[in-house]
Structure formats: structure tokens, C-alpha cells
Amino acid sequence: MKKLLVLTLLIVFSLFVFGCGGASDDAVVEEPEGEEAALGYKIGIMTGTVSQGEEEFMAAVELVEKYGSDVVVHMTYPDKFMDEQETTIANIVSLAADPEMKAIVICQAVPGTKAAIDIIKENRDDILFIAGVPHEDPEVIASSADICINPDDLARGETIVALAAKMGAETFIHYSFPRHMSYELLAQRRDIFRDECEKLGVAFVEVEAPDPTGDAGVPGAQQFILEDVPRQIEKYGANTNFFSTNCAMQEPLIRMALDGGGIYAEQCCPSPYHAYPGALGIEIPEDKAGDVAYILEQIEAKVVEGGGAGRFATWRVPCNMAIIHGSAEYAMLYAKGEVGKQDFDKYTETMSAAAKGPVILNGLDAAPNFLMFVGDSIIFGE
Amino acid sequence: MESTSLLKLDKICKSYYGNRVLKDVCLEIKKGEIHGLVGENGAGKSTLMNILFGMPVIQQTGGYEGDVVLEGNQVCFTCPSEAMDYGIGMVHQEFMLIPGFTVAENIKLNRERTKPNVISRLIGKKMETIDVQRNRHDARASLDRLGMSFDEMMPVGGLPVGYMQFIEVAREIDKENTKVVVFDEPTAVLTESEAEQFLDTARKLANDGLGVLFISHRLDEVVSLCDRITVLRDGEVVALLNRGEASIQRIAELMVGRQINRLADRKKTVQVNKPILEIRNLAVEMPGEKVKEFDLDLYEGEILGVGGLAGHGKIGIANGIMGMYPATGSLVKQGKSLPLGDTMLMLQENMAFVSEDRRGVGLLWDESIEHNIIIAAMQSQKKFLKRVTPLLTIEDRKKIHEHTLKMIKDLDIRCVGPQQLVKRLSGGNQQKICIARAITLSPDILFVSEPTRGIDIGAKRIVLDLLLQLNRDLGVTIVMTSSELAELRSVCDRIAIIYEGRLEGVLPPDAPDLDFGLMMAGEFEHKGADQV
């Protein structure tokens, strides 16, 4: 009886899928989206939702607006991407299921990206894959994606410490937790931090915070930062630079560093839009939405007001936005057939255009297509 | 009668946390013998059985002293399965049946016949396939031996209570090596005819050469069934009586250690013309105890007994009137018509109810005596409350305390104090709490269902006295439902017998046994017809 029922359900369903699927094929042809057929290509962009961070999502939205939803297809990966790898994979693969899809930009390239690329490459090797801010191991993801692009964490290991020392830091506090320290680049960067600190005579202190994906959750991790920063300031004095590898910790970190008179050289993902607006309660009137200069101004005002002039900094350009814009432009060129898959010079060009300033891309030794870049910093109140 | 000794318990002593509960208890069961074991609750029967069965609780509390000798070999069981392997079977007071399993699966539980397969040959016996057909066949054979005809493939969950006891017996006799079967209160939940059948079964088993240990509170059964009777009191054996030496009175005396008087016959006039409650066309949807078209007038100041066989609806009447189960019909109390199904209204109309299900309905198991006694009155009649501010009314601790102390004193509830949890009290005292809870409602009609079920003989007497006293001193009209006819006849002014959910007839307590019997069997009218 049950078997029969299961069987019937399956049959009904599959009939329906075939039926609708067929219909949808027709629909694609029939629908008057003629221009798309004329263009003959599409590019896909995969980002997180705003609850993960606003920049990536908004960058993709801008691209959709610029080129039209029939050229740029925007997809999101799940909020719980650590748990829902399968959904990430399916979403990327579903983008590639469209025969007109020519390039896919994934930022951030959360776990599952490599698996998805491998699956797609079995049948189609004409699609270009650009993985922005990969979560998977650099060498692993670089073996599948055509271009990987990441802020230069290794170089930042030097630049951040240098910036902090310039701002007067005597102590450098590094908040992280074991899961992040299993990321090759993050772990290496920590070691560079330590070495650089030693060179510059800054005390390096490594502090473990609760993992936001663990049992304490994001609130537990944030609460820890709220409590720990004053403790550290009391112990090491106000001339302490605070750095955390986790996005969720940035807002309380900025808030408490400002309140306690600490130093904050850079976020984990450097961008004026990352954590500063939330932590400082920056108000953006509707007409100023998306205005980078305006927000820098506003942050500056708040930082100065809070007595943190010359002690807070970030990149001038929202890093992940630049990645998406630059990569998407490159993808468009590729789709038009104007560049190859790994034309790094051209890619540097589009990235520079997106970052509104020259960008230098460095490849990893082990994986030359794993590119990294450093942006220009702005110190507030100077 | 053969005289080979099957099982011998020799000088068993056991204490829990320094509290001696068994002292030098000796008990011997011979082949083919039915041995009775009687004693009040707390006399040590259960502990003795726990030792015999190797229940883990015994080992956990430091083991026991003395010897258990089975067919000449000294044994000491550390877990129930060991006892079972040695051929000791137990028919439990609570049914040890798995509702989701079929009758056959229950009978063969953990003794399933299996057949080997490829995997079992590799891994071991545990992986052998269950042989459904042979299990079914075995179960059938055991049921047939007991004269039971129901389908062995039915799930136990839907079966009537009466069957379950027989399934348990079938399980024991299905075991090939069973030597001794222990019946722990087997007839407590059976109707009289079922009980009769059950006793026959026990005799049959003894005739087949098994030893039977029969534990019961129903002394008449013990007297008529057992070859020898061991009487326990306060952890000691006070007597070993042979058949012929034993009588109900004698055993009762030995158990309680004092003389039991039959309750004096009541000489009292009830105002027959003045019904306090008129029940018409009452139908109650209580599972297993359905009532259909029941009519009766209840007179002020009387004690009305409600009797009948299990499953015929006698329990449903009080439950239906008090709104515990969906009911239809009409109810007129002192000229006022009351809608059915509203428990709150019934309580407010001064009707109270002592449920037959003490643990499930009657008591808040994990709460204090105090709480149990006052809560119903607080809810329905807003007693024991005080107004702190115009907007806030909270419980009145002082009144509650005083009332509880009074109840403990009046009803002679044996406890540490008003704060003691009711689950720590004995059955009799728990029943008193239930009655105290009902009295607190100051009812003029009190429904009492099975007031003496599962409590020992001494406490039984006290509970019945209490009811009489309530009726006499406070003028409470009482409707008492009981499975024990003798009990009804000793207390009630009139006894209504229910058959198939309808009123079969009302008899005076001194009516002949035959009439009661016929009414319960639904044959009374026929007798009348014959006579006419």
C-alpha cells in the first residue's frame, strides 16, 4: 500500500516536472525577452544576503540594474552556508544549467563552491568562474576556479601592523577562534602579525573569543567582545590596537574601542560600509545612499566626536564591492569573447576601475591564479 | 499431593537504608501446590517478590540475607532474566504488556523463535530472523490451553483489560521450563466472572505440576483457592495456614493483628419522596465504561451503591455527571436543571467527586497534601483566597494551613505534615486525601468511585467508616461505585446495578445473593417473568 503510494507520488511529480519543464522551455522562447536572445550570453553573480553583509548584495543589485536582469542573474547562498553546503552547490549548478550562462562570479566563495565548480566543469568547460574571498583552502579552490580574488591577507599582515604602529599602538590584540585559525591565510597572517609586531616593538597578544557558530552563538561572541575590550584596555592601556578575524565581532569591537580610547586600524573585511555605520549609528539620508564620500565624512565626524581622531581607519574602497564590480566587468568581457579565462592584465584593469585607483594583484606561489590585493587606507580625523 | 519442594525461601532478611523490611521470612512452595501469600500493604510482599526475581533495586540497596533454594540448589538472582531462566514466572499486578505489539509478540516477548540465516551464521544468534509463524503457533497453543479464543495477531493496545491478564498467564505457561508462577493481585482488575475463570486457570496450572504463588487482597479467593497460606505482617511471617484452617476472619485478624468487625447494619430512614438529583437519559462516552440511557433518582441523605460488572458503565456514571467525559441527558438537582459537561458548574452546585483513578485524576502526585486538598475548592468556589489590593487576590496561606491541619486531624491522615508530598503516602492515606479534597468543597452530593481499590484491609475499613461518618454527621448524600459487592452491601442504603450501560434494577443491601447475581448478568427480568 505504502509502496504504491510512494510510487504514485513519484509518478505524479515527475510527470508534472516534465510537463512544466517543457512548458517553461517554451516560455523562455515565447517570452518577449528578445534582447537577451540577441545578446546571447548571461553572467551569474552569487552573493550572501544582507544579513551577512550589505556590500556584496548591493553590488550585485547595482550590476543587475546596470545590465538588466536578463543578462546578470543574481543568486544568494544560504545564511547558514556552513550547514547548507548542498544548497550552495545546487544554486551555483542551477545558474550553470542555463546554456547561455558564460561566467559566474561568487563572492564570498563559501564552502561548496569548489564542489559546484567541479560538477559544472564535467559537462561544460566554457564557463568562467571567479571566486571572491574564498573560504576554502587557497590551493584547493584555485585548482577549480579560474580566478580567485582576495584581499591580500599576507600583505595586510604587514600593512595593518604598520598602520597601527603609526597610530601609536603599543599592543596589538588579535581576536579569533580555532575554526578561523584553520584557514591557511588567516593563520599565516597571524604569524606575520606576530613577526611584524616584534620588529616594530609592539606587544602581540592573541585572544580567543567564542566561535559565533558554536553554542554561544553570535550574541555570546559579541558579548565577549563587549566585556573583554575594557578589560584589555585596563591591562595594556589605551594604546592598544584591536583586530578581529570575524565580521560579527566588528561592531562591538569598534564601539568599545572608541569608548575606551583604543586603536582600530582595520576591519577583517576592510570597507567603510563594514561595521562602521552600525557601530557608530551613522545616519544616511535617502539621497545619500550609496555615496562613499558621504559615508566617509560621516564616520570621520563620529570618530572625532568620540575622541578617536587619528586612531581609526579603514580602506577607502569597499573591498568586496570592488571585487564584485571588477570581476563582473571582466566576466562581461569574457562573455563577449574579448578576453580569455585568465587574462590577469585585463583583470587588473577592471579591478582598478572598480576600486577607483590602481590595484596591484599578487598571485600565490603555489597557485598563480589566486590573486590578492591591498587597498588604500584612510585614517579618520587626520 | 506431591510433597517435593520446588522453591524454598529460607530466613530472608532485607533492610533498606537501615530500615528492616523483612525479617527471617521462610516460605516454601511445593510441586502442584497453590500457595497463598497475604499481608497488608507494606507488609513486605513486594520486597520478597523483588528478591525472588532478582530485581536490580535489591542489589542496588545492598542485597539481602538468607537463601533462595530452587529444587535443592541455592540460587541468587541478580536480574529478572536470570530468574526467568531458572523457571520462575510472574504475572504482574500492572500489565507488563507492550501495547503496540500483537498478542503473540507479547506472549513470546524475548523468547521469540528464530531461524538462522546467512548473516546470523556470520555474526551470531542475535541476527537470526524472527519466525513469525512458529511464534504465532506457540502463542495460539498457550491461549488454547487457557481456553481463550481471541485472535493472537491483534495488537494488545486495543484489547479489553480482562484479556490482558490472560495474555500474561499465557506468556508464563508458554515458557517451557516454568516451574513456579507468581500471581500478584491477578484478579484485582477482573470482573467476577473473569476472576472465576482465572482461578480455574490457576488450579489447572497447579494440576499440571507447577507451583503457584498467589498474592491477593481478596481473601475469599485466597481461602477457596490456596492449599497453604502464608500470612506476612510487618516483614515477618505470622502464620502458615493449611487448607481448612483458614477462614477470612482468621486471616484478616492475623494480617491486621486486630479483630475485624463487619460494619454494623445501618438503621436509618431515607426520605424516599425527596429526590435531590434526578438523572434522566444519561449517556456517557467513557472508553470501556459507556453509559446509555441511564435513569435514576437520588434521594437526599442516602448512600446509594452502584454496582455491576467491569465494562458495563458503572464507573461512567459519576465521571459523566462530573464532566470528565462527554455526556448527554438531563440532570435536575433540587429542581434546578443543570447542563452536562461543565465540571466547574457541578462543583459550584456542591457536587464533589472522588475518582477511581487515584494516581491519574485524584491526586497531584508531586505536590503537597495541602495543595491537593484545597486546590479544587479554590478553583471552583474561590475559597482560601484573600484580597491584597483591589486588583490582586492571592491565596490565603493561613486559612489553607489551618484547614489542612484540621483535615489531617479529622481524617486521621498519617503524614509528616501538610507539606509532605502525596506520592510518599500509603494508598489508604492517599485515598483519604482524595476524600478530604472532596469534603473541602462542602458538597451535598458526593460521588465516590472505587474508594477501596488497591488499599489494604485496615485502611479499607477506615475509608468506609469515614464515608458513613460523612453521611451521618454532615448529611452528605453519597453515591458510591464499587466492584466489590460485599463492600456496597455493608455500607449502602440502596444498590443500583448497571448492565450494558443501563440501570438493571435497584436492590436493598440485604437482598439475596441470587438477585444480585442475576441483575449483574442482565437476567433479572427473566426471573421475574418466570415467576409471574
Add this chain to the structure above:
Amino acid sequence: MIPEQKELKPNTNSPLIKIKRKLIEFAVPLLFLVLCIIGAYYARLQPSFLINEIIMRMARNPVLVLALIIPVLAGMGMNFAIVLGAMAGQIGLIIITHYEVTGITGVTVAALIAVPFAIVFGYLTGKLLNRAKGKEMITSMIFGFFAVYVWQLFFLVFVGSIIPMRNEKMILSTGVGVRNTVDLVGIRYALDDIIKIRDLPGITIPISTLIVVALFCILITFFMKTKLGQDIRAVGQNMEIAAISGINVDKIRITAIIISTVLAAWGQIIWLQNIGTLNTYGSHVQVGLFAVAALLIGGASVAKANIWQVLLGTFLFHTLFIISPTAGRNLLGDAQIGEFFRVFVAYGVIAVALVLHAWQKHSAAKNK
């Protein structure tokens, strides 16, 4: 003889009532089916893509869900601690990757290495759950969290320092700790590729893996008919009674959990050989939650489950997950609202499923 006998035969034979009852019984899967159909309509996915995805998931996911059945039947509820089983499987995979054993040999060796680990983990879980009777689900969930930390301790702190391991591709450049991604390229599709049909355009059918799944289904069905299976059912129905009839309840419960853990280990290996990369500190974390959701959607409850519910549940759950992102996007016109909507619907439907299920039971009890 016994008067109640008349009550025993309610009229269950009316066909209308029967159909109605079946409908109620299958309310949860039906609801999901309807959602899937609506989703499929709006998603407008390529049928070949959809079918391919479904087939792939029906090959790689059911074993993990199957792992839940036996503890459910043993009355221990949903075993969220299959996380530990998944870990055992991953240990096997990490070891073979380290020694560079590849192909189907690699998968087999990994499966064999995983077994002793799974047995030990299962034994510990079982021991623990025996001490927390009645609170098994929450305890197994917390035990899962606990195990995640122990896992981190081993692979992040001990490996490289206490446990020697020298594969540069796997160990962080500091020399201590396994990298967050392990490339399983050596065994990727090792099981799937044994027999694979690629004839249809856009569709590949990993026959061999499907056969393995079918084999596990048969094995479990067979297992429940053995003496041990019967004991597990008895314990699941009522521990006390099972104990009185001489079944060693604690031991049976431990056995049930061990079997579940071993199955989960194998399930994770099958899953990962298809995915192809091991997310060292993330792959195992939530296997429990999704397996449980799939089983519930198949119409199972925390006290009752069977093979068909596993298959149906895996099918429906994954179909919805494949369809809903695109459906949500097309329906609401915004990628992220689609994503939120998907999660909302997925969890919402599970909640509704549970409500419906409990309600059925409720009304069934009323009808009795």
C-alpha cells in the same frame, strides 16, 4: 464469556473512511508534494537539471537519514548525535587522503577505518543517552556540540603536535592543525563511477551508489526482522516491560546507537565522495538537523519511522531545496527575499508537518 468482546470490532472497512485515514496519514508528505509542484512551476528549472540533481541527492543523502531509523524505533527519538558518526567517516577519509589511497579502494578502506571509530563513538553516545533517559534528543544535540569541540581539539591542536602528520596539502603551513578544506580529489565519485549511466543529456545516474543505498534499505528491513530488531522494537515501545522480560535494555539501546553511528559514518563517506571536498570543521556540524528534517517530512514521527518515509522524505526535502531558491527569486523578484522565503518555507513546513502529525495523533486518539 467476556462481555466486552462486542466492542472489539469497530467498522473499519468502509472504503471512504479508509481513504480519509490514508489522506490524513500522508498529510505531511502530501503538503510537501504540493509545495514542490508549485515550486517546480515557478522555478522553471531545466527538467534535466532538476532530475539530475534529485537523482544525485537520492544517491548521496538517504544513508544519513537511514541512520536515524533505528534509534527512533528504539524509543530514543531523533539521534542528533549522528554528528559523531559523520566524524568517524571523516576520520577515515582524512587518513586515506593522508596516505593517498585513491579510488574505490580508498572509499572501502575509509569505510573500514571508520567502523571502529564509529563503534567507539556510538558506544559512548549510547552510554550517555542511557544516563539521560527521556531527554535523549536534547542530550544528543548537546553531545553533538561537545563533539565538535573535541574534534577541533584533535585536528587543530593535536594533529601535527602530538599526532604526527606530514602531508603538506592537508596541514597548515604552521605545521600544526589540518587545513579547513581537504581536497578529496582522489576518491571523488569513486563509488558513483563504478556503474554510471551518462547516456541521457544532462543526466548522469550513479547506479552503483543507488544500489548501495538500496542495499542498506534492505539490510535495515532485514535487520528489524531479526531477534535483535525485535528487541529494539520492544525496548522502544516500553523500556520497563522489556527489562522485566529479560531484555538488557541498556545494552540494546547502546547497540541501536552504535548501528546508527556506523551507518552515519558510511553515509557521510558516501556523501563526501560525491561532494569531493571535505570542509574539515563544518561538514559534520549540522548533518543531524537536516537528516531529521528529511525524515520528519517523509511522515515519520519521533516514535515511528520506516524505510519508505526515509526515501520519500529525502526526495521531498531535497526537491524543495533545489527548487525553492529559484522559485523564491522568480516569485518575489529579489534574490535574497527568495532565500529568506526558502528558509521560512522549509522550516515553516516542517513545523506545520509536525503540527499536522501531532494533530492526527490527537484526533486518532479521540476517535478511539
Add this chain to the structure above:
Amino acid sequence: MKNILDLAYNIIGLPRLIISIFLLVFLIAAAVVDLSIPMLTGSLLVRVGMNAVLVLALIPAIKAGTGLNLALPLGIMCGLVGAVVAIEYKLSGAASFAVALAIAVPLAIIVGYLYGLVLNRIKGQEMIVGTYVGFSVVSGMCIFWLLAPFKNPEMVWAYGGTGLRNTILLHSSFDKILNDFLGFKIGEIEIPTGLLLFFGLLCFMVWLFGKTRTGNAMHVAGSNPRFALSCGINIDKMRILGTVLSTILACIGILVYSQSYGFLQLYQGPLMMAFPAAAAILIGGASPKKAAISHVIIGTFLFQSLLVVAPPVINVLVEGSFSEVFRGIVSNGVILYALATKWEGGE
């Protein structure tokens, strides 16, 4: 002497005894490694105060017999909506907190009532259903945060200009409104007087409610529905009442939590919030069937103190990526131990 020890053991229970000893060891260690004990104590008081109301919210549900209310996010959402509306109108100080409450509580009553209706159909499955209802409502509300027509530039996304931000700063509204109320210092310990008073007040109200006729009825309905029926108590009504009260307390709880934290957390923030609360009350000695206010206080204190005291101490004691792992093992291990131990006191 032995009897007194036994008694203490029975009342406190082994798991709590062990956690307490553990805590003591950590505190001593903290003193040894020169961590500021007054600062830790201050943090601890704040933590207990801010989390305790959410834990307290579990009490009415347990009392009414619906088990651990894992659908706390329902109430949390109401609280967040209240707060967001208050901020939208640029209210500040006590007024903003009061308005947030005034909006949130009626919402919570409606939501709690509806959820209570659902729970009455699924007796016995409340906890697992609650978990998923919680998850689903959090995702559903994500859509709301995105689409709701809020305009206050302090709250909407900095770049996109529409939709609410992930975290909203409370500086201009009710940041620390309770913490600082009558706040004073004993030595170096900052006492969040208002916070503790507010929690105390809520405890007192819950306790007082338990003493009323309705409170008694709810308790009875929860502990023995058949008994309640025989007392004329409407069980379904009591279960709904319990759910409503629990939802109200949850919505107050999140406001108390947020004012202390200083930010509102929208989107995925509230997703897992029910679990630490449930863990805390379980550690405190409650069970899904029985709970008292003392369990809330003990449990919150023990659970939060482990989180407050352990990480900094371990950070100082052990260098390297070990302390977080250690903390996770210890805190989960302790919860497991509490779950797996049958103790007398909690029976």
C-alpha cells in the same frame, strides 16, 4: 554534620555542585593570574541580569505544561518590532523603552495567543514544534526587516537605503537605560541596579501570579491535566495563558537584553536564542515539566558565569588556539553532565 552535607547535596544537586566548584576554581585562578575580579563580577552581574528575563520566560510555559518554550523567538520578534518602532520615531531615554514595551507587549499577547491555539492541537510535541516555529519565524521576519517601510536613517542600510540594518545602535534610544538606573559602585564593582531590580520585579510578579487563583489553576493544568479537569479548570485556556505569558516575558526579555548590549540584533541574531535560555534553566535544576524561579536564578548565574569567567582565565593561562576549544568542551561537558545525572534535588 554528615546529614547537613547530605541535605545540601540533595538540595543543590551534584551537577550544580560541580559547576560551582569549577567556577570557584576559575575565580581563584582569575585572582592568581591577576585578572580584575571586581570587573569580572561586574560583567557577571550584567550578564545575569540581561539574560535572566529570557530564561524567566520559560517558566510560565513549563508551569502550564507546554514544556520548554523553544519558540521564544516569537516573543523576541515582538520585542524587536517594538524597539524598532520606538527608534523610528526617534524617541530617546526612558520614553523609548516604555514605548517599545507598550508596542511589544500587545503584539506579544496576540502572537502568544495564536501560538497557544496551535500548541493546543499538538499536545506532547510542543518542544520540537517550537524549535521549528522559532526557526521559521526568524526567517519570515528577515523578509519583514527588509521590506518594512522604516525611514530613520540611523536604522536603514547605509548603502542601499532601504531595509533595516543587521545591528542597530541604541545609543540614541534606550542604551543601558536599566543598567544605569540607580547604578552605583561597591569598591570597583559596578552594580547594574536598575537591571537587577527590574529582573527582581519580574520574578516577584511571576511568583505572585503563581499565588493567585489563576496561577494555581495554570500550575495544576500543567502538572496533571486530568486532575485539573476534575477541578473544573479549563486546561486549554491555561495552556494558552502560559504561552501568552511566556511570549510577553520573552519580548520584555529581549528589550532588557538589548538595552544592556547596546545594539538590536535583527535577521539571524535571535535564531538560537532559545537554546542558551533552555540550557540555563536545565542547569538550574528544572526539567521540562517542573521549574521554579530559583532554577532560573541559579541556572542563569551558573551558565553565564562559565561564559564570563572561563574565557579570560583560559586566555591568560594557555597561549594558542586552545582556550576556545577548551571552553567549549568544558561548558558543553558540564551541560551534558547535568543532563546525564539523576539528582535528588531536582526530582
